[in-house]
Amino acid sequence: MPSTTAKTLTPRRAFWKGFRDGTPFVLVVGPFAVLFGVLAAEAGLNVLEILVFSVVVIAGAAQFTALQLMTEDAPTVIVLASALAVNLRMAMYSASLTPWIGAAPLWQRAIAAYFVLDQSYACSIVQFEKAPDMSIPARVAYFAGAVCPVVPVWYGATVAGALIGTQIPESWALDFALPITFLAMIAPMLRTPAHVIAALVAVVVSLLAAGVPYSLGLIIAGISGMMAGARAELWADARRAAA
């Protein structure tokens, strides 16, 4: 028999590889969820409300956005529109995962859709691009594996934060868990000049568009970065073809 390399990852082994790759994110999802629980408790939500919030929405940045705007007494429509704008990237992740697991059965995709998170997406897209020969069931298993350690921690740490409430000192600087996580996730993804250009353009536009209301600056910056990356890729391909 030919050797079993990454090429022939069985679903079972793919699941456990996903599980191992997803586990480190516990270290960052945990504090982030605790922080949400703490801030939501400070805003006057009870433990049940905070837990349901995390289970139903399962998107940290959008939850923080909604919480912030609600404490500022923003109109409900604005709260929803802003938080959904923050979550528009989930549609982008969904589209980005589609070429890889779009051929899986609908029920699996329907379940997977709920678990499309920054962490599960980041893990999976790296693995799928690295091992493009994985079978569809192996990819779905990998995705499920990457989700498994993270999601219970998301729910549980939210409750822990809700119970701790207002007792965490500000000196812990938990606010910075999110930016650090995202920056750490991005750096290894910058594989080509086009990726670097996409990131730089997105950063510049996000800073320029910081004043745009309702978090729409993020969407504008994200789309600008994607367009810049795609342009840079076409340009690099053309130069390579001409050389």
Added chain:
Amino acid sequence: MIDASTLWIVIIGLGLGSYLLRFAFLGLVGDRPIPPWLLRHLRYTAVAVLPALAVPQVVWPQATGGAPDAPRMIAAAVTVLVGLWTKNVIAAIVCGAGTLYGLLWLLG
């Protein structure tokens, strides 16, 4: 204080909306081919959106009420450099967090 009915409208509305955003392509497009120009853009989703989400919080952190803050700037720079150098997410987080706590302790 947040009004209870507002809160539940937001939780349920945001939950449904977020699910639909996540299901949009994965569920509705399925295995139908996606045009190359769209794929070319989607390749850059993560490297565009995540920095756009993170960097404003580095430059104008919530904890300081939006005032730029040296420990957070330096910690962010360390995180990116370690990430670029080691390609290791956890190493980058640990070094970034270590830098932040070290500097907050030194300067705080």
